[in-house]
Amino acid sequence: xxxxxxxxxxxxxxxxxxxxxxxxxxxxxxxxxxxxxxxxxxxxxxxxxxxxxxxxxxxxxxxxxxxxxxxxxxxxxxxxxxxxxxxxxxxxxxxxxxxxxxxxxxxxxxxxxxxxxxxxxxxxxxxxxxxxxxxxxxxxxxxxxxxxxxxxxxxxxxxxxxxxxxxxxxxxxxxxxxxxxxxxxxxxxxxxxxxxxxxxxxxxxxxxxxxxxxxxxxxxxxxxxxxxxxxxxxxxxxxxxxxxxxxxxxxxxxxxxxxxxxxxxxxxxxxxxxxxxxxxxxxxxxxxxxxxxxxxxxxxxxxxxxxxxxxxxxxxxxxxxxxxxxxxxxxxxxxxxxxxxxxxxxxxxxxxxxxxxxxxxxxxxxxxxxxxxxxxxxxxxxxxxxxxxxxxxxxxxxxxxxxxxxxxxxxxxxxxxxxxxxxxxxxxxxxxxxxxxxxxxxxxxxxxx
Numbered sequence: 111x112x113x114x115x116x117x118x119x120x121x122x123x124x125x126x127x128x129x130x131x132x133x134x135x136x137x138x139x140x141x142x143x144x145x146x147x148x149x150x151x152x153x154x155x156x157x158x159x160x161x162x163x164x165x166x167x168x169x170x171x172x173x174x175x176x177x178x179x180x181x182x183x184x185x186x187x188x189x190x191x192x193x194x195x196x197x198x199x200x201x202x203x204x205x206x207x208x209x210x211x212x213x214x215x216x217x218x219x220x221x222x223x224x225x226x227x228x229x230x231x232x233x234x235x236x237x238x239x240x241x242x243x244x245x246x247x248x249x250x251x252x253x254x255x256x257x258x259x260x261x262x263x264x265x266x267x268x269x270x271x272x273x274x275x276x277x278x279x280x281x282x283x284x285x286x287x288x289x290x291x292x293x294x295x296x297x298x299x300x301x302x303x304x305x306x307x308x309x310x311x312x313x314x315x316x317x318x319x320x321x322x323x324x325x326x327x328x329x330x331x332x333x334x335x336x337x338x339x340x341x342x343x344x345x346x347x348x349x350x351x352x353x354x355x356x357x358x359x360x361x362x363x364x365x366x367x368x369x370x371x372x373x374x375x376x377x378x379x380x381x382x383x384x385x386x387x388x389x390x391x392x393x394x395x396x397x398x399x400x401x402x403x404x405x406x407x408x409x410x411x412x413x414x415x416x417x418x419x420x421x422x423x424x425x426x427x428x429x430x431x432x433x434x435x436x437x438x439x440x441x442x443x444x445x446x447x448x449x450x451x452x453x454x455x456x457x458x459x460x461x462x463x464x465x466x467x468x469x470x471x472x473x474x475x476x477x478x479x480x481x482x483x484x485x486x487x488x489x490x491x492x493x494x495x496x497x498x499x500x501x502x503x504x505x506x507x508x509x510x511x512x513x514x515x516x517x518x519x520x521x522x523x524x525x526x527x528x529x530x531x532x533x534x535x536x537x538x539x540x541x542x543x544x545x546x547x548x549x550x551x552x553x554x555x556x557x558x559x
Contacts, residue, residue, distance in 0.1 A: 151313060161384055178258070230248065240380055298312050396473075408488045412496040473534065516536075
């Protein structure tokens, strides 16, 4: 048992602040690198193709994010379950969870890719894709859909490693992929003039490298946690699949609900033309930075909460949440100051298109609101996800992602005639909903059960 657990990090002892930072910082840098190579698509396309290309990357990127909802939800569920089993010392269940997670999610990625490719034209029309950027958006979507299996695969391996307390290795793998993606983006778009297709191809290649390298590492270290990678090890076990589905579906719906709302809001914004579609791309890419921080502390906090609940160390949970709060608010305040002090510099990174930049100032306040919404989300989701509360996960997903986000955007956009600006404000304000739900859950004490 001791040999099998050499990869496992104990998150139930020692300084909470130190463990959170040590665990979260590699996650943050890893997610930041992923955000960077997603933003590079927008920046290079914006600088060398212009508003039409930005519109295409914005539409295709939002759609791709929606398609990863199954991967994100079930990988997060797998991470929490693995962390809980590690805390309980049940390594047989850890191995079964790994095999089940691999088989289930890789099959799902293939199915989703086939369906989306078959319905690619209806999907593009349903999004009200501007005619000027339609062909570009189609190129981006089809290329990324083909590479969807790499995104799912990398999320699986990362969930396994993070559930065991290892957040450094995923950072290394995605770092190599990010550097490769940046180089290929410039090479394909600027040198070879492959336009938006080149940007999408660079992203897929980067994701493929990330998945393959992480899988090789996991295979090399297989003795450490007893997963031999033989065909029989990938069997789907019913006793493992049931808790994975019960926790994964709400988490997937949680991710999908927010992603679906963003895609729907994008379709409303597209009605105002290609310039506002390009602005939506800037808005979303900047908010990706906030999402990176939020996801990093959510993932780190979930594993810490999961292990400590498994070990019944309830007194450490409030300290974990308080540490997330202080660090998150400090980071987002710094980002807000940068945006307020130099909005021209921030928006100018994405494009030199004067028509787009002349309108970009309207994004400042919604972006700031999104920053602080992201800061507070990580507190609530660390507790909710770490405790494995499936019903509350589902409730947050539906209230935040569907009821509030779409409802507020519709009210402001159409009811009050604010147009695209109403969509951005509605999206930002809805981001505070998880804070209130999480606070009630914490005060109830039900997370201890």
